[in-house]
Structure formats: structure tokens, C-alpha cells
Amino acid sequence: MDYEPILPLRMIAFQILFLLVAIAVESSILRLRLRFGFQTSVQYTLAINLAAIVVGWVAFLVIEPLSPLEIKSQIISYILFDRLSLNNWNAPIGATICAIGVASFLVTFFVKLKGLEIIMRADGVWKLDEEDNRPAKRVSRDERYARARQGRSDTQQALSEFMDAVIQANAASFSAITLLLLLRYWVTREVA
Structure with a gap:
């Protein structure tokens, strides 16, 4: 049986839209929090x-190739026709979608965190390791005591702010994309 190749143009268009929204939202947050330039x-x-x-x-x-046939049919039906087919997976589909959403958020956060760190290191902007390797200057006993009471070094504080900025940017872009998906669902439901 020969199959014709199908190009899911709607899915490609939405992927590009989501990419543009994520770039707009995340770049503004990273610019403000990490003090980057616009470009x-x-x-x-x-x-x-x-x-x-x-x-x-x-x-x-x-x-996808490892998943059961019922899930494959749901995926193909949703990607190509924008609707879920009727099969045994209709009842647990909500919990499955939520679990996939949480997993994709966490994986995306990790990829963006490590990706931004690698890019900043390659660009020579990453300064957190240099603070640890600087020569130790003579610090008074009172100053060491004050730092110990604070509980966090300057490097730990900077790393925490870096991670906070990336997770806020990721959460904001995921929220904006979720709102777009809900708006799309609401508009297509009204038309149908």
C-alpha cells in the first residue's frame, strides 16, 4: 500500500508563531533580568x-514509533486534522496531555538553561566561574563571619539570579503559548 506524503502546514505555521512569541517574551525578560542589549x-x-x-x-x-497504535492515531489525527479520534485513549488523554506539558516545560527549561550558559561561555560573557578562581585577598575575620552568616556567596547569588531569569522567561513564554492555544481552541470551536 503506497502512501502519499502529507505536509502539515498548519502545524508548521503554529510552530513558527510559537517560536516568534517565545522569542519576543523571553528576550524581553532576559534583557531586563540579565542586563543584555536588545540585539x-x-x-x-x-x-x-x-x-x-x-x-x-x-x-x-x-x-512516536515506540508508542502504541492508539496513541499514534491520536497524534496523527491531531497534527493533520486538528481533532482527536475516538478510540480507547479518550478518557486518559487529559492526564496524558498534562503530564507531557509538565515534562516538556522541565526539559525545555533545562535545555534553555544549559544552552544559554554554553552560548554565554562561547561569547565570553559568562563570569560566574571567574569569581571563584580569583586570587584570594586577605579578608578580615569579621568579613568572613558576615559572609558565612549571609549563607550565599556572590557566585551562588549570581547563579540563582541567572536560573530565576531563565525559568521566568520559560514560564512566561509557555503561558503566552498556552493562551494562544486556548484562544485558538475557543475561536475554532465557535466557528465549528
């Missing part, structure tokens, strides 16, 4: 989002 924040955000998309599609293309 730098957009370039960094574009690079880490493209890396996240590649990782996501590779994971999808690895997992």
Missing part, C-alpha cells in the same frame, strides 16, 4: 529556542 537578548533567545525545538522534535520522533 544580544534576541540572538541568545533565538538560539536557545531553536535548540529546544530541535530537542523536542528529536524526542518526539524517537518516542
Whole structure:
């Protein structure tokens, strides 16, 4: 049986729309929180989002052939026809979608965090390791005591702010994309 190749143009268009929304939202947050320039924040955000998309599609293309036939039919029905088919997976589909959403958020956060760190190291902007390797200057006993009471070194504080900025940017872009998906669902439901 020969099959004709099908190009899911609607899915490609929405992937591009979601990429543009994520870049706009995340670059503004990273610019404010990490004090990048406009162009730098957009370039960094574009690079880490493209890396996240590649990782996501590779994971999808690895997992999809291993999934049961019922799930494959749901995936194909949703991607090509924008609706879920009726089969045994209709009842647990909500919990499955929520679990996939949480997992994709966490994996995307990790990819963006490590991707941004790698890009900043390659660009010579990453300064956190240099603070640990600087020569130790003579610090008074009172100053050491004050630092110990604070509980966090400057490097730990900077790393925490870096991680907070990336997770806020990721959460904001996921929220914006979720709102777009809900708006799309609401509009297509009204038309149908």
C-alpha cells in the first residue's frame, strides 16, 4: 500500500508563531533580568529556542514509533486534522496531555538553561566561574563571619539570579503559548 506524503502546514505555521512569541517574551525578560542589549537578548533567545525545538522534535520522533497504535492515531489525527479520534485513549488523554506539558516545560527549561550558559561561555560573557578562581585577598575575620552568616556567596547569588531569569522567561513564554492555544481552541470551536 503506497502512501502519499502529507505536509502539515498548519502545524508548521503554529510552530513558527510559537517560536516568534517565545522569542519576543523571553528576550524581553532576559534583557531586563540579565542586563543584555536588545540585539544580544534576541540572538541568545533565538538560539536557545531553536535548540529546544530541535530537542523536542528529536524526542518526539524517537518516542512516536515506540508508542502504541492508539496513541499514534491520536497524534496523527491531531497534527493533520486538528481533532482527536475516538478510540480507547479518550478518557486518559487529559492526564496524558498534562503530564507531557509538565515534562516538556522541565526539559525545555533545562535545555534553555544549559544552552544559554554554553552560548554565554562561547561569547565570553559568562563570569560566574571567574569569581571563584580569583586570587584570594586577605579578608578580615569579621568579613568572613558576615559572609558565612549571609549563607550565599556572590557566585551562588549570581547563579540563582541567572536560573530565576531563565525559568521566568520559560514560564512566561509557555503561558503566552498556552493562551494562544486556548484562544485558538475557543475561536475554532465557535466557528465549528
